[in-house]
Amino acid sequence: MTWDWSAVREFMPHFWDGLAVTLQALVLGSLISFSLGLVWTLLMRTPTRWVRWPVGAVTEFVRNTPLLVQLFFLFYVLPEWGLTFSALTTGVLAIGLHYSTYTMQVYRAGIEAVPAGQWEAATALSLPARRTWFAVILPQALRRVVPPLGNYVISMLKDTPILMSITVLEMLGQARLFSQQHFQFTEPVTVIGVAFIVISYLASLLLRTLERRLVR
DSSP, X not given: OOOOHXXXXXXXXXXXXXXXXXXXXXXXXXXXXXXXXXXXXXHHTSXXXXXXXXXXXXXXXXXXXXXXXHHHIIIIIGGGGTOOOOHHHHHHHHHHHHHHHXXXXXXXXXXXXXXXXXXXXXXXXXXXXXXXXXXXXXXXXXXXXXXXXXXXXXXXXXXXXXXXXXTOOOHHHHHHXXXXXXXXXXXXXXXHHHHHHHHHHHHHHHHHHHHHHHHO
């Protein structure tokens, strides 16, 4: 078997299309997971158990069921209830919702790592709860959670190929379609594998730089 560079050149336009979809799903899914994860965390810290219990039940259910099952539910079941989204939107929502239940635990650990003296100082100064959270606690907690959140970004990147199951042509979807049409699998699949390695490595470098700046 020989390496066919002409197949690589022919595949590259499809690769760039798939890359754009992959990065869009990754960025939007990450934003949803980070934002929703923080919301889950704050809701779980409320004194009202009628808020904590439903939130805890929902997040446990999502965290303990496969992402593929959730993806199929959103894509195939919700339309029967009158809720229809595009395939890419469904994929972004599924990834963001699924990983929000993990980022929730990261935020919880970061908040609990804030020294008790910071809470006591805020109480002594009679700071309102909103200012205590957003001016004292969360800025310190967020500095601590950058590395684990970054790990989940890379995990989300590696999970984007699952969107192929609902017709989203991300990178692997484009490679599969190209391979089926041209009967050449080695070149497109290899290109996709290298692309995932490069993107993951660049993301890790960016996260390390961000972590060093936040520690200063």
